[in-house]
Amino acid sequence: MRITLVIGALVGGGAERVCVNLANCWVERGYHVTLLTIYQRTAPPAYAIDRRVQQRSVDWPRLPRHDELNAVTVAPILRGLQQTGYAQQMSQQITFFALLRQRILAQKPDIIVSHLDITNLRVLVAMHETRVPVIVCEHTDATRVSIGWWKGMRAPLLPQACAVVSPHADSAQWLSKYGVRVVQIPNPLIPPTVVSIERNGQRRRLVFISRLSQEKRPDLGIRAFASVAGEFPEWDFEIYGDGPMRASLNGLVERLAPGRIQLRGFTADPYRVLCDADLFVSTSWVEGFGNSIWEALACGVPVVATEAGTAVRALVRHGIDGMISNDTVAALARDLATMMRDDGKRAAMSKRAREVVDRFSLEASLAAWDNVLQSCSSC
Numbered sequence: 432m433r434i435t436l437v438i439g440a441l442v443g444g445g446a447e448r449v450c451v452n453l454a455n456c457w458v459e460r461g462y463h464v465t466l467l468t469i470y471q472r473t474a475p476p477a478y479a480i481d482r483r484v485q486q487r488s489v490d491w492p493r494l495p496r497h498d499e500l501n502a503v504t505v506a507p508i509l510r511g512l513q514q515t516g517y518a519q520q521m522s523q524q525i526t527f528f529a530l531l532r533q534r535i536l537a538q539k540p541d542i543i544v545s546h547l548d549i550t551n552l553r554v555l556v557a558m559h560e561t562r563v564p565v566i567v568c569e570h571t572d573a574t575r576v577s578i579g580w581w582k583g584m585r586a587p588l589l590p591q592a593c594a595v596v597s598p599h600a601d602s603a604q605w606l607s608k609y610g611v612r613v614v615q616i617p618n619p620l621i622p623p624t625v626v627s628i629e630r631n632g633q634r635r636r637l638v639f640i641s642r643l644s645q646e647k648r649p650d651l652g653i654r655a656f657a658s659v660a661g662e663f664p665e666w667d668f669e670i671y672g673d674g675p676m677r678a679s680l681n682g683l684v685e686r687l688a689p690g691r692i693q694l695r696g697f698t699a700d701p702y703r704v705l706c707d708a709d710l711f712v713s714t715s716w717v718e719g720f721g722n723s724i725w726e727a728l729a730c731g732v733p734v735v736a737t738e739a740g741t742a743v744r745a746l747v748r749h750g751i752d753g754m755i756s757n758d759t760v761a762a763l764a765r766d767l768a769t770m771m772r773d774d775g776k777r778a779a780m781s782k783r784a785r786e787v788v789d790r791f792s793l794e795a796s797l798a799a800w801d802n803v804l805q806s807c808s809s810c
Contacts, residue, residue, distance in 0.1 A: 432808065433463040435540035437531075439550050440468050441476035443673070443697045444642060445722040446570040449618050450546050451478040456619065456797055458483045465538045469531065469550065477699050489534045495526055504529045511559030515587040520580070521556070532557040542566065542593075542807055548578050555588040564593040564810035566803060571719040572740055573602045576646075585609055593807040596800075598720035599742045614803055618720040619796035622729045622788045623702040635666040635771065638708040638732070640701055640723040641715065643674030648714040648758075650676070650683055651737070655763035656712075657687035663771050668692040671704055705730040709777060710770055716758060718742045728752055728787040733780035735766050746791070752784040 434457055438450045458464040458481050465485040472488055508528045512518040535543060543565045545554040551567035558565055589609040596614050597603040603615040641647040649670060656668045673696055684692045698704050711727035713736040724746050727734050734753035736743050747753040756766040770777060
């Protein structure tokens with residue numbers, strides 16, 4: 432089977448990690464796998480890609496070559512757009528759709544697996560009338576995140592997909608209203624090979640790993656930790672990730688808890704970071720699955736997570752391997768303090784935390800994906 436995975440770019444992020452994991456696992460199983468990015472690459476991929484995976488790119492934005500923009504390519508795209516009712520709004524993107532269509536078809540795929548909401552819709556536009564099955568992956572919680580005017584494109588386009596894959600039960604149910612087959616599959620995450628928690632002397636480590644953006648609310652974690660830092664002089668707060676809030680967070684740290692909170696930047700190796708962590712905090716208000724939460728639990732690190740719907744509640748079992756906190760500074764500070772002061776509670780939760788590897792296993796996820804691939808191969 433020839434599989435082409437399509438994603439905007441391979442910067443650090445949960446969807447990107449899932450895309451790379453699928454590519455690596457499928458090529459290991461003997462599939463011919465191409466990983467196609469849309470945007471021009473300005474940096475190497477954030478995650479290690481098996482050398483057997485073919486890497487290609489549309490390299491958008493760019494001007495088309497003389498053989499890339501022609502009536503044969505454009506006509507079916509225009510017919511598809513006419514059917515959606517959004518032809519006028521999308522007319523300026525015809526060149527993009529033509530380049531995307533040609534680049535995908537050049538890989539001779541048996542199945543296309545697209546990742547992330549707007550990219551999914553763009554792929555469905557580009558593939559109109561090709562008869563190549565398209566599986567689209569919705570990585571975030573569609574019930575909580577708006578994609579602007581693109582949301583109107585879901586109704587005419589999603590039914591053209593062979594299947595929609597969502598890691599989140601509520602999102603999967605919500606997407607099913609579009610009359611498309613929706614399959615809930617937990618993210619295929621690779622567990623740590625060895626779990627050996629080695630404490631860092633007398634220091635204790637609270638860790639946060641996520642994109643530094645508004646929906647992840649890293650400032651909430653900073654304010655909560657800073658409000659109790661004086662009670663816990665042996666604890667440090669390490670923040671891993673990058674994003675548009677980086678500069679403002681630097682200023683917030685210097686103002687509230689200088690020397691106690693460190694912004695460490697992006698890490699492509701979360702297990703190295705988590706191997707001797709004492710506690711993990713997630714402050715996001717929206718999660719499709721919660722990769723970093725899963726990875727922390729897989730390392731035996733208890734989690735304090737703010738309320739973000741059923742995705743997080745499925746991962747973090749309140750009182751068993753972590754705590755679900757209300758999303759206010761006071762509530763989060765109280766729950767962090769409860770965990771930070773109680774070594775016994777953290778140790779007991781640590782033992783149960785590793786059960787996440789079996790509760791949401793890589794093997795079960797890949798088996799579910801096998802079923803979707805097989806069923807869509809005859810679409």
